[in-house]
Amino acid sequence: MKQKVIFGVDVGGTAIKFGIFDTEGTLHNDWELPTDRSDSGNHILEQIALSIESVIGKIGIAPSQIEGIGLGVPGPVLENGEVVEAANLGWRCRNVQQELEELSGLKVRAGNDANLAALGEVWAGGGKGCRNLVLLTLGTGVGGGIIQNGRLVFGNRGAGGEIGHMCVEPKETLACNCGNYGCLEQYASATGIVRLAKTCLFNADNFTAAKAGRAAESGKNANFTAKDVWDAVKAGDPAACQAAEIFGEKMGLAMANLAVTLNPEQFLLGGGMSKAGDILLKYIIKYYEKYAFSPCKQVDFGFATLGNQAGIYGAARLALGEEGEQA
C-alpha cells in the first residue's frame, strides 16, 4: 500500500470493528476484537491504539500515509470529540478524540455510530454522492443520521438525528422506552410493527402470517417477528396490512416533517427491517405524499447498502475531514 489510508473504528458493546480505507472510500482490510468493557471501559481506547499499531506494522504502512482514525461511539458525541454518555461501554463525559490521539499519535475524529452510518452511506453506500440525506435505521429501535450539505449534523449536545423519538402520535397511551408517548419507534421499529400486528390481529382475528405460518398455527398468542409481519403483508393478510398502514402513516408523517425542515435530496432506509424492501416504501410514500409540503415532495427514497459496516465507513469518512468533503 502506497496511497493515503484512514482507519475506521466502530465501538460496540460486544465487538470493536476496524477497517482500513483509501481516500476514495474503498475498504481494503477489516477485522474485529471483542470489546473489553472491564473497569468502566477504561481499556477500550488502549485496545484500539494497540490493534491499529500492530496492523500498521504487519501491513507496512508508513506514518506519512496515514490520514487519521475515525471513531464511532454508541452514544451522543459532541463535535469536539467529547462523549456525553455511552452506557453500553461505561463511558461518561470523556474526550475520546483527545485520549485516542494521545495514545495513537494519530489525528482522531469521533462521532455517534448511528450518525456515522449516514456519513458512510453518502461516501460509499446507498446515498453515494448525495449532499443532503436523512438515514432512518429501522431495527430494534429507530435511529437516524442527517447529512446537510455534505456534513454530519451533530447538534449542540450530540443528540442530532434521534429521529426515533419524534412524537408522531400525541394521544398515544402506551409509553416508549424513553418515557414519552407516541415516539416514531413505537410504530416503525421491528418491535413496533410486531406490536401493531398483534393489536390488529387481536382486533381482526384473521391474521395468517402467511409465509411463516407460525402465527396462523398458534393464533393470537403466536410469537412472530417483523419479517413474518412483512411476509404476511406481501401475501395480502388483512390484519398485517392494517398494521402496515399505521407504520406507513407514522413514517410518512415523520419524514414529511423532516423534509420541510431539512429539504433532503434523499431518504435512505437501513437497519434489519429494511430488508423487507419496496413493500415498506409502498406504505411510506402513500402517506408522505399526503403530509409533505409541496416544494419538498421531490425526493428520492432508497435503501442503505453497507449493512453493519456503515459505521466503520462513516468513521473513516469523518476522519478524512473537510478536504475530503470538497472532493
Add this chain to the structure above:
Amino acid sequence: MKQKVIFGVDVGGTAIKFGIFDTEGTLHNDWELPTDRSDSGNHILEQIALSIESVIGKIGIAPSQIEGIGLGVPGPVLENGEVVEAANLGWRCRNVQQELEELSGLKVRAGNDANLAALGEVWAGGGKGCRNLVLLTLGTGVGGGIIQNGRLVFGNRGAGGEIGHMCVEPKETLACNCGNYGCLEQYASATGIVRLAKTCLFNADNFTAAKAGRAAESGKNANFTAKDVWDAVKAGDPAACQAAEIFGEKMGLAMANLAVTLNPEQFLLGGGMSKAGDILLKYIIKYYEKYAFSPCKQVDFGFATLGNQAGIYGAARLALGEEGEQA
C-alpha cells in the same frame, strides 16, 4: 472608513433594504429603495448594483475594503445562488448571485430572506454567538431558519427551514394556504391565533378581549387582532387562554420534533407576534417539556432582536463566508 465592509441587501416585494456592515456585525449605514418590479423584476439587480456603486463613491470606500454583497430573496434559493422562485418579484430559475457579481464586480452570496434572518440573529441579535439555533418567525404566516454548527441550512432545493408547514395535526379538516391540513402556521401565526380565539369564543361565548375591549363589545363577530388575543390571555380571559393552550401545544410539539432532529442550543421567536413576549413561552414550554426527548430538553428559549433588519444582517453575514464563521 478604513476597515473591511460588507453590504447586506434584503429584497422585498415593496422595498429593497441596504446596510453597510463591518466584519464584527456592526451596522454603519442603512437605506431603502422602492422595488422596481416592472418587466418581471428584471431591473432589480441593476437597481442594487447602481445603488451600491453610488454609495461606495459617496462614502469613499476603497475596492480593497469590500468583502462582498449578501442578498436576501423572498423565496427558495439554492446554495449556488440560484433562485428557484420568488413570486413577489417575478423571478424564476435565475442565478442572482452570478448576475449580481457580473453587474457589481463584487463577490455575492444569496439566500432565502427568512433563513438569513436566523443567520443575522446569531451574528448580532438574540442568538449572538450561538452555533446551533432554530428561529421561528410568527407573523402572518410562520417561517423559520436553521443554523447548524454556525452554518445556514439551505436544503437540497432551498426549502430548508419551512417550519410553518410541519404537520402538527394530521386530523385537521381546515386547509392551510399551502393546500395541506394541520400545518403549524394554522395554529401559531397571527392569523392562526385569531382563528383559534374565534373558535374558542364561539364555543365558550365568554371572550372578553380584556384590554382591547372591541371583541367584548361586539361579541362573536368582533374583528380582533393577535395582539388583542394575547392581551386577553394576559388578563386571564378563559376563551383566549383556551386558544393559547392550543397554540402552545402545537408549537411545543413542533419544537420538540425539531429538537430531536437538530438538537439546537437555542430557540428564538421572531416576527410581529413575538412582541407578546414571555406569555408565548409560558404556553410553549409547558408542552415542549411534555413532548421533548429527554436529552434534548436542555435548550434556551429567547426572542429575536433585530426586527425587520435581521435580513440585511444575515445577508451580510452570509457574504462574509466561512472565514468569518471561524472567527
